[in-house]
Amino acid sequence: MRVSLRAAALAAGLLASGPGPALAQDAALLERGRHLVEVTGACGNCHTPMGPQGPVPGKTLAGGSVFDEPPFRAVAPNITPDPETGIGRWTDAQLARAIREGIRPDGRLIGPPMPMTLYRGLSDRDVAAMVAYLRTVPPVQNRVERSVYRITLPPAYGPPVTSVPEPANTPVARGEYLANAVAHCMECHTPMLPTGQNDRSRLGAGGMEFRGPWGVSVAANLTPHANGLGGWTDAQIIRAVTQGISATDRPLAPPMAFWAYRNMTQQELSDLIAYLRSLPPQP
Template identity: 55%
Template sequence: MSTAVRWLTLGAASLLMAVSPVHAQKAGSVERGKYLMQGVVACGNCHTPRGPQGEPLFDKGLSGGMVFDEPPFKAYAPNITPDLQTGIGKWTDAELARAIREGIRPDKTIIGPPMPVAFYRHLSDRDLAAIIAYLRAQPAVANEVPKSSYRITLPPDYGPPVKAVATPSPKDRVRYGKYLADIGHCMECHTPRDPQGMLQMKHVGAGGQVFNGPWGQSVARNLTPHESGLKPWTDAQIVAAIREGHDRQGQPYKPPMAFGFYKNISDADMAALVAYLRSLQPQPFALAKN
């Protein structure tokens, strides 16, 4: 398994977050932001601090500190609570939006991995505003997080400025399902990578990435409608795998799937995600090559 594969995926490590199911409400609202953050976007996977045994410390909110210590870098998830000194309290909404969707901080420095900026560029203006509203509503927690250090060259940017992105209509289930998969960066784990760690988008969804952690080793499964993927699965079995973290035989999956967050995805949104997965080009399982 290449190092690049690992450092772009560790940020999805599962946290079994105990929250009540919430439903999508008015776009741009705190309620919508809560639904996204505690559901498909699952920012708490990285930004919730952890204890000595890796246990999530929910009483410290989204105050960061989780470390990703890899050969190319040592990165720390930043404090994204509204604390004025150690968090995002002094950032404007526009600065927050640019950081999330374009990977550029207020001081113009580039945010490096494992932040999945390439996928967050798909966030609509209204959903981005909702996430920012949710972040503003969180308790400020003082937690000074070390700066990340990189032994790789970060890109000058992740593309041109992102403007005027609309949320697809939920009536178009496949398109809306793709939108949810994008902002949830599902394909960052479930698409194979080349030896340089780059996603092989011609094999999108074919699985094969290998993850090593305290749980041992897990391999991302094929999400395409191929015989080696989800073709033999019923919709109900797919939903149970995403929400509850077990296969068709009831055997539990290992991390990094964020089941504790995905269990809060509404039935309508889950149906859209399944419709999108069913629409993918069938691909045979593609085990990542080192």
């Protein structure tokens, strides 16, 4: 597949004037984007419609899943390159802005549950890689309804994002980047305020409820407290993330994307654990 050279140029800060990188660099960027979208970011967990047997065949990333919660009735958009119902007519810069700033090409704000405050931390390289990969996804024509918000959305999620570097090359820093900006673990595992925003003073404390065909699941406490992961071994945490089995051998429920996280690398899992161990314990 041909990689978007403009997306690759974005990674090098050359979107407006510079040439694309060599083909080998294009391939590496595309593979990074695939890993972000399909594995650590698990975009399909929201953007691929699910049926009784799992993802609906032929509808990968085509949107339509409904999240009906007290603050909103959100409908996941189609993020395939279909020009009529997806992102096919968006420029690379518009798509990058939508991912990191939550602003569509027409100026409308993207609301929750899209974790915009966390995606603002995606590095320049990674947002370019995601854009490049999304260009290669088979286009699916699937028009979805607009989301309805019962809360007032902010004017913006912050100032325009200019440039975001890669995280520091330490296990905790890489794990923090993974758990927040990429995999957005803290979006689901941190209690929500009435405003619809996470209570960052209780980072990782869990407690949010998620309703679906599986019934009601409650986000676990990911901090080192005794009510959380305090007594878990590294191997037990890895098994929970990748296989959906708790330390007590209890099956864990969706919407945790075990199907995607099982393909995380050992380095990513090790970094994630280092970060979770570093969190302040929350009861």
